[in-house]
Amino acid sequence: MQFKRLLYLGYYLKELDKKKFKAFLNYVSSTEHIPKTSILLDIIGASLKHNISILEYFQFHFYKLSSKERETFAGTGYMYEYQLKMNPKASRQVLENKLEFLMLYNQFIHHDFASLKDIKEDHAVAQRLLSNKSGKVVLKNSIGQCGHGIEVKNCNELNAKSLIHRLEKTGNDLVEEFVVQHKDLMKLSPSGLNTIRIITQLDKNNNVEVLGARLRITVNSTVDNLAAGNIAAPIDLETGIVDGPGVYSDITKPSEVIHPITKISVLNFKVPYWKETMEMVKKAAMINKHNQSIGWDIAITDEGPELIEGNHDWCKLLWQLPVNRGLKPSLEKYIK
Numbered sequence: 001m002q003f004k005r006l007l008y009l010g011y012y013l014k015e016l017d018k019k020k021f022k023a024f025l026n027y028v029s030s031t032e033h034i035p036k037t038s039i040l041l042d043i044i045g046a047s048l049k050h051n052i053s054i055l056e057y058f059q060f061h062f063y064k065l066s067s068k069e070r071e072t073f074a075g076t077g078y079m080y081e082y083q084l085k086m087n088p089k090a091s092r093q094v095l096e097n098k099l100e101f102l103m104l105y106n107q108f109i110h111h112d113f114a115s116l117k118d119i120k121e122d123h124a125v126a127q128r129l130l131s132n133k134s135g136k137v138v139l140k141n142s143i144g145q146c147g148h149g150i151e152v153k154n155c156n157e158l159n160a161k162s163l164i165h166r167l168e169k170t171g172n173d174l175v176e177e178f179v180v181q182h183k184d185l186m187k188l189s190p191s192g193l194n195t196i197r198i199i200t201q202l203d204k205n206n207n208v209e210v211l212g213a214r215l216r217i218t219v220n221s222t223v224d225n226l227a228a229g230n231i232a233a234p235i236d237l238e239t240g241i242v243d244g245p246g247v248y249s250d251i252t253k254p255s256e257v258i259h260p261i262t263k264i265s266v267l268n269f270k271v272p273y274w275k276e277t278m279e280m281v282k283k284a285a286m287i288n289k290h291n292q293s294i295g296w297d298i299a300i301t302d303e304g305p306e307l308i309e310g311n312h313d314w315c316k317l318l319w320q321l322p323v324n325r326g327l328k329p330s331l332e333k334y335i336k
Contacts (some may be wrong), residue, residue, distance in 0.1 A: 240274025
């Protein structure tokens with residue numbers, strides 16, 4: 001076990017964002033009055049004992065927690081092994097490839113889409129997409145992660161030929177109609193699509209249970225990922241009402257009760273069509289039972305909810321940071 005943890009620690013060091021690490025280290029040392037050497041030694045011990053990444057030490061606020069409290073957090077290593085068990089490599093392809101996902105879960109998707117291959121073979125497909133009512137298209141890589149490389153383009157700036165050129169130049173291979181979000185979400189933050197993340201889990205009898213729901217809120221960004229500098233807030237599962245502030249994954253930034261740009265209240269925001277949203281994800285979770293634990297990204301439009309994508313490696317930060325506590329114990333029964 002210890003040797004395996006050393007391998008994980010090596011991986012965490014290899015993948016470390018050194019600029020962010022330095023900023024977090026300086027911040028904690030200054031605000032908590034802890035010598036940097038003590039923090040560094042504690043990071044190594046905590047990573048080996050709890051299988052967390054180096055940045056998660058800061059993001060989970062381990063420097064403030066007791067050993068018992070630390071044990072409740074699910075870090076990168078734990079989640080990798082958990083999600084590998086729940087969503088085996090042989091079945092997770094449909095969640096890794098956005099095109100495959102859009103086709104399998106088509107009944108829950110209401111916006112138009114096409115692959116680069118489709119557009120090359122028939123320019124009429126491009127014209128159909130460029131004539132959509134939103135006036136915009138979203139260019140993505142079908143196997144892209146965390147919003148990297150996504151572009152939002154105005155339809156009137158493109159034709160079939162220039163669309164193909166832009167896709168090839170940026171390494172993208174998927175075009176989707178821009179989803180126009182519900183007017184209440186547009187008021188909250190108009191810079192990008194603010195999605196709902198709902199995590200479903202199948203139990204041993206294939207009953208759908210919900211592990212949590214979060215509102216991902218853009219802050220002057222076209223994508224809503226935490227990694228892009230945005231905030232996420234917890235949603236009460238019964239009411240669909242946000243019951244906590246929006247939090248950043250950057251520990252140097254304070255939580256937001258009010259949106260920092262629009263000044264609309266994050267706390268007590270009510271997600272429209274909540275009942276319909278919950279019903280939809282529970283139905284979607286039953287489509288492919290080989291994937292037992294999925295993080296669904298949902299858009300809410302004026303007409304209702306629709307799926308954007310499903311994630312087999314749903315984010316442990318997005319799940320735990322908004323509620324300010326470790327949630328690993330809630331997963332133990334599914335392993336057993």
